Amino acid sequence: MHISLDGFVAxxxxxxxxxxxxxxxxxxVGKRISQTDTALYGRVTYQMMESxxxxxxxxxxxxxxxxxxxxWYNKVRKVVLSKTMKDGLTNTKIISDxxxxxxxxxxxxxxxxxxxxxxxxxxxxxxxxxxxxxYWLFVNPIILGQGIxxxxxxxxxxxxxxxxxxxxxxxxxxxNYTVDK
Amino acid sequence: MTDPFKxxxxxxxxxDGYIAKKDNSxxxxxTTDNYERGVVEQDPxxxxxxxxxxxxxxxxxxxxxxxxxxxxxxxxxxxxxVVTHRDLPIERPNIxxxxxxxxxxxxxxxxxxxxxxxxxxxxxxxxxFIRLHLADEIRQTILPILLGSGTAFYDQVGIxxxxxxxxxxxxxxxxxxxxxxxxx
Numbered sequence: 001m002h003i004s005l006d007g008f009v010a011x012x013x014x015x016x017x018x019x020x021x022x023x024x025x026x027x028x029v030g031k032r033i034s035q036t037d038t039a040l041y042g043r044v045t046y047q048m049m050e051s052x053x054x055x056x057x058x059x060x061x062x063x064x065x066x067x068x069x070x071x072w073y074n075k076v077r078k079v080v081l082s083k084t085m086k087d088g089l090t091n092t093k094i095i096s097d098x099x100x101x102x103x104x105x106x107x108x109x110x111x112x113x114x115x116x117x118x119x120x121x122x123x124x125x126x127x128x129x130x131x132x133x134x135y136w137l138f139v140n141p142i143i144l145g146q147g148i149x150x151x152x153x154x155x156x157x158x159x160x161x162x163x164x165x166x167x168x169x170x171x172x173x174x175x176n177y178t179v180d181k
Numbered sequence: 182m183t184d185p186f187k188x189x190x191x192x193x194x195x196x197d198g199y200i201a202k203k204d205n206s207x208x209x210x211x212t213t214d215n216y217e218r219g220v221v222e223q224d225p226x227x228x229x230x231x232x233x234x235x236x237x238x239x240x241x242x243x244x245x246x247x248x249x250x251x252x253x254x255x256x257x258x259x260x261x262x263v264v265t266h267r268d269l270p271i272e273r274p275n276i277x278x279x280x281x282x283x284x285x286x287x288x289x290x291x292x293x294x295x296x297x298x299x300x301x302x303x304x305x306x307x308x309x310f311i312r313l314h315l316a317d318e319i320r321q322t323i324l325p326i327l328l329g330s331g332t333a334f335y336d337q338v339g340i341x342x343x344x345x346x347x348x349x350x351x352x353x354x355x356x357x358x359x360x361x362x363x364x365x
Contacts, residue, residue: 143342151327
């Protein structure tokens with residue numbers, strides 16, 4: 001998740017132009033997600049991904065990152081939190097109710113960690129139901145001033161353990177935590 | 182050569198950006214995390230010696246006075262300016278009250294007298310200083326915890342402000358200190 005220093009994942013209207021990603025960050029992120037067989041999205045983010053990534057690697061202008069990520073995206077098992085979408089898509093599972101049980105089934109059926117990409121609304125539900133095991137954050141060097149927060153209505157205190165931090169030349173800081181359960 | 186004037190916003194917060202719990206308790210500052218690769222907390226003495234003035238809001242001051250009954254006054258003999266419209270009791274000779282224009286506070290009161298000023302809270306004063314472009318640096322220490330509720334450090338600042346990352350330090354306690362220059 002990319003966040004601003006004041007804890008927003010997007011501007012008030014979903015703006016994400018402030019997020020700094022470059023080759024250095026793409027490479028770093030790419031290493032971890034290549035080990036991941038399950039990607040989790042909210043409906044809005046999933047639809048954004050779906051409209052771009054399946055074909056992004058085949059474009060003439062595709063960068064190394066586009067090709068790698070497109071190929072990973074097409075392979076990875078996708079889980080989407082949505083009340084309106086229906087099951088039946090290839091390699092894609094829809095979760096529409098009973099979040100704790102469904103998520104635990106997904107956790108047990110995979111061979112790797114499950115990564116949630118963007119998807120602030122899905123993140124809020126998962127955090128509130130204590131279904132998140134770790135936070136992988138990229139803190140961008142900006143105060144947005146207003147927007148959609150990553151953390152919302154966290155019900156009670158949650159202790160974390162710092163796994164590692166890393167500074168990127170763009171001024172982005174990676175913070176990696178596990179939830180102390 | 183004297184250092185240029187610098188006003189630093191300093192705050193210790195939870196990962197979700199809270200600087201105080203609703204009941205003002207401070208026990209959550211004690212982390213149980215152990216980050217092997219972290220650096221050992223330095224003796225803050227040398228570092229803190231370089232700060233020649235503190236600025237804080239009235240509720241931060243009242244909270245510090247309350248805490249001083251159990252833990253002592255943490256800001257020592259360093260001149261401390263409390264920004265308030267209220268006539269608060271002053272319990273120490275190095276504390277003065279200031280009410281009025283914040284730009285004048287910086288240009289007329291702080292700049293001629295001090296080099297290394299720390300603004301230590303609270304949220305609304307921090308917001309004013311960012312909005313008025315009066316601060317030069319943000320030094321935010323993030324504790325490995327989500328609090329869920331309390332006083333937010335960034336209380337909907339309202340303006341976008343670009344920062345320049347200067348330094349990151351991770352401590353053995355799992356605290357991460359991020360230091361940014363505020364681009365003007």
